[in-house]
Amino acid sequence: MSTFTAREEETISRIRQEVADLHAELVRYGLVVWTGGNVSGRVPGMDLFVIKPSGVDYDKLSPENQILCDLDGNVIPGTAGSERSPSSDTAAHAYVYRNMPRVGGVVHTHSTYATAWAARGEAIPCVITAMADEFGGEVPVGPFAIIGDDSIGRGIVETLTGHRSRAVLMKSHGPFTIGKDARDAVKAAVMLEDVARTIHIARQLGEPLTIGQPHIESLFDRYQNVYGQSTPAPKGAAL
Numbered sequence: 001m002s003t004f005t006a007r008e009e010e011t012i013s014r015i016r017q018e019v020a021d022l023h024a025e026l027v028r029y030g031l032v033v034w035t036g037g038n039v040s041g042r043v044p045g046m047d048l049f050v051i052k053p054s055g056v057d058y059d060k061l062s063p064e065n066q067i068l069c070d071l072d073g074n075v076i077p078g079t080a081g082s083e084r085s086p087s088s089d090t091a092a093h094a095y096v097y098r099n100m101p102r103v104g105g106v107v108h109t110h111s112t113y114a115t116a117w118a119a120r121g122e123a124i125p126c127v128i129t130a131m132a133d134e135f136g137g138e139v140p141v142g143p144f145a146i147i148g149d150d151s152i153g154r155g156i157v158e159t160l161t162g163h164r165s166r167a168v169l170m171k172s173h174g175p176f177t178i179g180k181d182a183r184d185a186v187k188a189a190v191m192l193e194d195v196a197r198t199i200h201i202a203r204q205l206g207e208p209l210t211i212g213q214p215h216i217e218s219l220f221d222r223y224q225n226v227y228g229q230s231t232p233a234p235k236g237a238a239l
């Protein structure tokens with residue numbers, strides 16, 4: 001049985017509430033079906049994160065049934081929700097938190113358009129301004145990896161380390177997104193599906209025009225640092 005100070009309990013409760021609420025956004029934006037997909041959030045100041053339980057309907061998710069894990073993905077015994085199994089993607093989330101200390105949130109979905117790009121193993125090219133704003137360039141493809149060990153997490157970290165994109169398309173699988181907190185990672189998942197859909201549709205009648213690299217740089221810089229959509233990120237390493 002773990003014991004936390006009142007202040008730590010308060011922080012954990014806040015992240016439980018945030019992660020539970022953010023799952024509704026995956027449903028609202030049509031990114032998930034059945035019980036697929038998951039959001040997690042790091043507990044600031046502690047080597048812990050909160051993640052969705054496995055196999056629970058989205059309308060049954062609550063702060064109390066989110067699961068508290070350590071950074072190795074072990075459930076903290078005796079805490080709310082600990083009688084259930086965490087999401088089957090917990091090892092991947094844990095690997096990201098262990099290896100990317102500035103990441104505060106991770107999201108995984110099989111959203112249709114992003115997954116269609118992943119199925120072809122094709123990076124999404126940065127051909128619209130919204131994508132330059134949000135991702136600062138292309139959304140890269142990560143390796144094919146089987147669930148059950150560290151290989152998905154390793155693929156995410158290797159692909160996104162030093163990359164500006166907060167999203168990776170795991171080959172033949174689907175997207176994982178990261179953010180400074182869980183909300184930021186959910187926003188990346190929503191924006192990713194939107195640009196994946198638009199560029200897929202653009203492709204149907206021709207080859208989208210390219211945007212020059214200087215324009216991509218200035219769009220990303222303005223959106224990230226001036227427009228105030230997120231906290232400033234150092235160039236070449238958003239997180």
Ligand SMILES: [Zn+2]
Nearest residue numbers: 109110173174
């Ligand atoms: Zn998956």
